[in-house]
Amino acid sequence: MFKPYSALALAKHALSPDRPWPRAWNSPEPKSSYDAIVIGGGGHGLATAYYLAKNHGLTNVAVLERNYIGSGNVGRNTTIIRSNYMIDGNTQFFEHSLKLWEGLSHELNFNCMVSHRGQVVLAVSPAQLDTFARRGNIMRLNGIDAELLDRGQVMKLLPYLDYSKDARWPIYGGIIQERAGTVRHDAVAWGYARAADTLGVHIIENCEVTGFVMDGDKAVGVETSRGKILAGKIGIAVAGHSSHVAKMAGLRVPIETHVLQAFVTEPVKPMVDHVISWGAELFYLSQSDKGGMVFGGHIDGFNTYTQRGQFPRIQTVAECAVSLLPLMSKLRLLRHWGGVMDMTPDGSPFIGRTERPNLYFNGGWCYQGFKATPASGWTFAHTIAHDEEHELNRAYSLDRFEKGRELDEFGIGNWTYKQ
Amino acid sequence: MRIPCPHCGQRDVGEFRYGGDASKARPAHGTGDMKAWHDYYFLFDNPKGPHDEYWQHVLGCRQWFKLTRNTATNEIGEQP
Numbered sequence: 001m002f003k004p005y006s007a008l009a010l011a012k013h014a015l016s017p018d019r020p021w022p023r024a025w026n027s028p029e030p031k032s033s034y035d036a037i038v039i040g041g042g043g044h045g046l047a048t049a050y051y052l053a054k055n056h057g058l059t060n061v062a063v064l065e066r067n068y069i070g071s072g073n074v075g076r077n078t079t080i081i082r083s084n085y086m087i088d089g090n091t092q093f094f095e096h097s098l099k100l101w102e103g104l105s106h107e108l109n110f111n112c113m114v115s116h117r118g119q120v121v122l123a124v125s126p127a128q129l130d131t132f133a134r135r136g137n138i139m140r141l142n143g144i145d146a147e148l149l150d151r152g153q154v155m156k157l158l159p160y161l162d163y164s165k166d167a168r169w170p171i172y173g174g175i176i177q178e179r180a181g182t183v184r185h186d187a188v189a190w191g192y193a194r195a196a197d198t199l200g201v202h203i204i205e206n207c208e209v210t211g212f213v214m215d216g217d218k219a220v221g222v223e224t225s226r227g228k229i230l231a232g233k234i235g236i237a238v239a240g241h242s243s244h245v246a247k248m249a250g251l252r253v254p255i256e257t258h259v260l261q262a263f264v265t266e267p268v269k270p271m272v273d274h275v276i277s278w279g280a281e282l283f284y285l286s287q288s289d290k291g292g293m294v295f296g297g298h299i300d301g302f303n304t305y306t307q308r309g310q311f312p313r314i315q316t317v318a319e320c321a322v323s324l325l326p327l328m329s330k331l332r333l334l335r336h337w338g339g340v341m342d343m344t345p346d347g348s349p350f351i352g353r354t355e356r357p358n359l360y361f362n363g364g365w366c367y368q369g370f371k372a373t374p375a376s377g378w379t380f381a382h383t384i385a386h387d388e389e390h391e392l393n394r395a396y397s398l399d400r401f402e403k404g405r406e407l408d409e410f411g412i413g414n415w416t417y418k419q
Numbered sequence: 420m421r422i423p424c425p426h427c428g429q430r431d432v433g434e435f436r437y438g439g440d441a442s443k444a445r446p447a448h449g450t451g452d453m454k455a456w457h458d459y460y461f462l463f464d465n466p467k468g469p470h471d472e473y474w475q476h477v478l479g480c481r482q483w484f485k486l487t488r489n490t491a492t493n494e495i496g497e498q499p
């Protein structure tokens with residue numbers, strides 16, 4: 001429907017500034033029914049709708065977004081992508097996601113600015129470096145790139161860190177995944193929205209789901225702020241509000257909602273070429289194309305739906321930043337913000353069927369949902385279209401705790417604050 | 420956010436440790452009822468609204484206490 005973006009189109013528009021770019025996607029009125037509805041117009045919901053249309057030929061589909069596209073976590077995260085996982089189930093899923101990132105700008109005809117700048121995780125003890133070696137070996141056995149770095153190699157790659165003898169956490173080495181990196185997060189939402197719309201999907205903004213229409217046990221539609229909409233199949237992909245929406249269908253899920261903050265400094269000249277993660281405390285940093293240092297740490301530590309963070313977390317994260325990169329003490333913080341996220345007991349997500357026929361669930365993304373976006377949409381679309389899990393999301397079932405199949409990859413679920 | 424400690428009064432949230440949902444009842448021991456323990460341990464009500472919860476004034480008097488906080492606004496109401 002839309003003309004593809006190209007260098008030629010760019011030149012034409014540059015030469016005739018009086019002709020503005022057309023809207024990237026339509027804004028249709030909701031129909032009274034669809035073959036499938038996806039609740040939540042974040043990265044995951046939009047990717048799901050796109051792959052429903054692209055991979056499964058389902059085009060009578062609507063995405064219902066309470067707010068505007070890009071208003072949720074897809075536009076609030078620190079944009080890190082990687083696939084350095086260790087537990088079967090996670091490893092294959094996140095590697096599939098990274099592979100999809102590699103071709104995404106072409107796939108969507110939208111420049112997502114995927115930057116494979118590499119991620120270095122720093123070891124602050126010899127024992128930690130040993131665990132990194134183990135992680136690297138498992139990754140390589142799965143065909144994923146990983147290199148162990150000694151202290152000298154880290155000093156060459158990241159010369160601006162604190163290597164002095166006074167460093168609170170001396171750096172013993174690290175591990176690098178060269179294919180990891182960052183992506184322009186808004187572009188992912190806009191790119192998937194435009195590509196899904198082009199295939200016939202309805203993107204409906206300002207449409208909040210307030211309840212389900214049930215036929216006995218079966219979900220057959222939704223009540224929304226814009227009226228009742230019936231659907232053959234319904235997928236929930238509402239990030240921080242997953243348990244809130246699931247509850248409307250009578251489901252209790254292993255999820256608690258927490259706020260995670262992110263920070264950006266004033267812009268400075270290019271210095272940090274990689275994504276850096278730290279072994280001493282959960283802390284991650286990269287430098288944006290505009291020059292700001294973008295960084296973050298742990299969740300605040302108590303369940304909340306407020307999208308604003310508390311001061312003690314700002315202090316801790318700033319302490320991490322200065323301890324690792326002393327020069328950060330000279331930079332001014334430009335902005336900080338929060339996003340509400342689903343936290344699960346083991347830190348891993350859920351994608352799958354629910355006990356309600358026709359109702360599918362995607363949530364519990366904790367700190368790691370942005371990198372998961374393409375594979376999450378890919379596998380969730382498969383699950384919805386076939387009423388069956390894809391082999392890549394079989395480990396992400398809602399009943400895995402009942403079955404004793406936790407996926408405790410990093411020990412960073414919502415329990416860390418309770419210890 | 421400030422937390423009202425029943426002993427010390429209003430103090431910054433940084434002085435406290437969060438103890439989670441105070442409305443959950445621990446299942447009886449020794450019944451072999453795994454489902455009850457699963458639900459107690461792994462499922463959360465996670466309301467968007469009033470939430471009864473535990474806090475400990477860990478950097479102060481170290482007392483544990485309960486309060487009700489609205490998770491949509493972080494407003495703290497009466498102590499239950």
Ligand SMILES: Cc1cc2nc3c(=O)[nH]c(=O)nc-3n(C[C@H](O)[C@H](O)[C@H](O)COP(=O)(O)OP(=O)(O)OC[C@H]3O[C@@H](n4cnc5c(N)ncnc54)[C@H](O)[C@@H]3O)c2cc1C
Pocket residue numbers: 039040041042043044045064065066067068070071072073074075076077078079080081207208209210237238239240241245260261262296337338339340341365366367368369370371372
């Ligand atoms: C500060 C921060 C930093 C992060 N950093 C990273 C990172 O570096 N790497 C990484 O991989 N992940 C990161 N994450 C996690 C990642 O951003 C999320 O897991 C992911 O974006 C969640 O999926 P989403 O994009 O679909 O969510 P969202 O964009 O939040 O989409 C969910 C949508 O559902 C809508 N919704 C909610 N309720 C309803 C309703 N009743 N009806 C209709 N619509 C509704 C919301 O308005 C929202 O737009 C970070 C998160 C935060 C908050």
Ligand SMILES: [Zn+2]
Pocket residue numbers: 424425426427428476479480481482
């Ligand atoms: Zn006290």
